[in-house]
Amino acid sequence: MSLDDIWKKTVEALESKINHSVYMLLIKQIAPVSLDESTLYLKIPGTMSMSYLAEHKEEIEEAVSEILGIKIDVVAIQDESPETIDAKASRKQSAALEKPAEPPHPSRIGAAPHLNPKYTFDNFVRGSTNQIAYSAARAVAEAPGNVYNPLFFYGGVGIGKTHLMQAIGHYIASTRPNLIIAYKTTNWFIHEFTTSIRENRMHDFRNHYHKIDVLLLDDIQFIEGKEATQEEFHQIFNDFYERKKQVVLTCDRPPKDLPKIEDRIISRLSWGLVCDIQQPDFETRVSIIRNKLDIEGNYLPEDIINYIAEYIRTDIRMLEGALNRLFAYSKVSGKEINLESAERIIKDISPESKKEAVTVQKIVKIVANHYNLDAAAVLGKSRKKELALARSVAMYLAYDITKLPQSSIGNEFSGRDHSTVIYSLEKIRSEMESDPEFKKTIQYLKDRITG
Template sequence: MEMSPLTHYWDTILESLRLRVSQQTFETWFHPLVPVAWAEDQVEIQCPNFFFKDWVSEHYQETLESALGEHCGRPVRCVLSVDEQTDDPKEELFDLAGAIAEPAGIPAEPAPAPAGKSNARVYLNADYTFDSFVMGEGSKMAHAASIAVSEQPGRGYNPLFLHGGVGLGKTHLMHAIGHAVLARNPHARVCYVTAEQFMNDLIFSIQKNRTYEFKSEYRNVDVLLVDDVAFLAGKESTQEEFFHTFNALYNENKQIVLTSDRPPKEIPTLEERLRSRFEWGLMVNIAPPDLETRIAILKKKVETNGIYISDECVEFIAANVTSNIRKLEGALIKLQAFASLTRCEISLEMAKEVLSSVLQASPSRAATIADAMKVVSDHFSVPIDQLKSKRRTQDLALARQVGMYLAREKVGAPFEKIGRVFGNRDHTTVMHAVKKIQAKMDGDPYFRGVVKDLVERLN
């Protein structure tokens, strides 16, 4: 058997697969695959473990063979295999999309890994490290807490709960924690998984009568990194399993890191017992990056990728793409691709032309008081009619005051009009609310981040 044809094609095949499935599915089930042999019309592809192999065989075999056949010009059969030397859960961590680990706690002196093998096979993004993370005012505390957790897992902030809008760096910091832990202790059992994948693995284990294996593997890691825990909301059986997994790890002083687009108290239909546990440790909000941070992020990306682009262009992109880091980097990649294809140097004029759709060339509709109320209603899970009501519970009063603040500071509406819309309240009530929210923002960095995130949603 020879590997040269497959080696030549594999990167192209992976890119084809990336276009056929979601990014999460690609990273979870296709990126970890390793081609090991090629013969005539058959390709052998190695999976990290038998659990993984069964899932790919059942759900993605046809997708794999279709991509292989397309790029090889003839039908190709895909044979899935497992390196049995690395599939023993008693010897090595493997990741079911980042979800399986060997049992036992951290020994005082870690047992040596098998020759040539690592006992950690988590699928962390190599680009997501602390060195590549550009820290800004809105992410300073999250960055510091993540470093602290990576240096002493299970001893301080447990769980660490990072929350904030989409594309602000939560997943980056989570992967960075995993990398840092493994750098300090290559034998550490680090498990990264999304909440959705946790649910999928649970369902699959039930279907295959492997619940004991599932529980053993999830509850015997040193560091559990769970992305997007808000996905658990409303899924009773998954919450039940995650509750017991959380308890098992917490009681053994194993580190748990969670991310979400909102804090625990704002996740609807999340069981109270899980909500309270998520709040046991440290909760940190990541706010959208300010202009200076956006410029720094772009310059870091430019330096890393060896892109030639003027400071003028960088500042133009940073000033116009304000919502999140993902869109910021996406704009730079789009500009770089265009310059490469046209063999032209990147100029400010090119940036304006190529990114016109991204940068919203035409003025967008101005935000209204109704928009502010909708944003607050969604964030605090409070019906709009309650914001207008006379009820004054603590949570409702805070949501109403934030809405008034946004209506004044972001929308620019007069105090009298805001008062009328919010249930015919006096303008002095609105003035008091605005002052109170501003004072709370000045004294509470977390709350300031929440309000800034709401402001961004109104953009």
């Protein structure tokens, strides 16, 4: 993959993450200069403030790191060449951007705003870990506002939450072009809200959201602890729900595990359907790799596909980053990729995948040893006080570390009901809040389990 190809993919990835005006400025004014092992050098015009790029440096680094599958730092080089007419125009645009952008009017949002063109239902690879979420997404796309409102996806990083959310937007845009769709990150929502307060434009802000028919809001967990933002979101949500306008949300946790969000909002987040998207299993990872190869028109032997799927177990973006790195190596070196070279090239992409897998059994064993108990007894049905405490701790850590559904964790503990797991989670959280020493014990056990 050439440097221009890498920058093109980076720009495409940024399209759905940053404000449209900023995105256009990045395309027209910033150019890649060179890329070494861990640093991407970008040239910016002398008329652009270095601090302006610094505001978006983290987003650029994240995007290019995902593409290449390794941590990349971005360094800006200022071009001191004479100012052209285009540069003067861009300087005016840059100056305008120093003022936080006005929340866009729905008429400027377009049919499918800020949606990644690759995030469609056709490109989504289904498997046992995401089938329910996929089916729910299709149902909402076909009847927005009438089923599963809100639709709430939760799960770890890079497992397809944003893909499914944006696939809903693409489908509705193509089948119901009269509807106004808005995809936003929660951080951008917060920025719009605070800017509107500062500039006394709350009427425009509320009017903007009132005109939207389908709101796709990514990473809702970021409103935790922000009371004013939560109050405004609560009002906007109620308005959408009463008018039967669709809301789709993503989060890294289920609603009940967001302690710094008001109870009335937590309740509303669960009104529709809450869908857990888990890490893809081996078969799904293989299908994802094959799908990516088909889209890009590339080929890899079956043994390399299986190796990548086995080696990288947690993050779809890492799978794609591994493929990008392999083909970049092949293009630069002029050599075909074989299993030996593939192992060498991607060995540092996902080092955690070579660690011992964290299972419920491993967690129970470590907790039991800490309390000088037998692991089988902790998993068993005895209600002795010392066993009950260790069992609750093990359930809490199993849920916190493995992200397994509560029902699955209950099954590991002699088939206990998920309500028992919920009780244990609440009990341990309460104890941690009231007893600092107990909280330290939980953290110590977690470090031992994951270290």
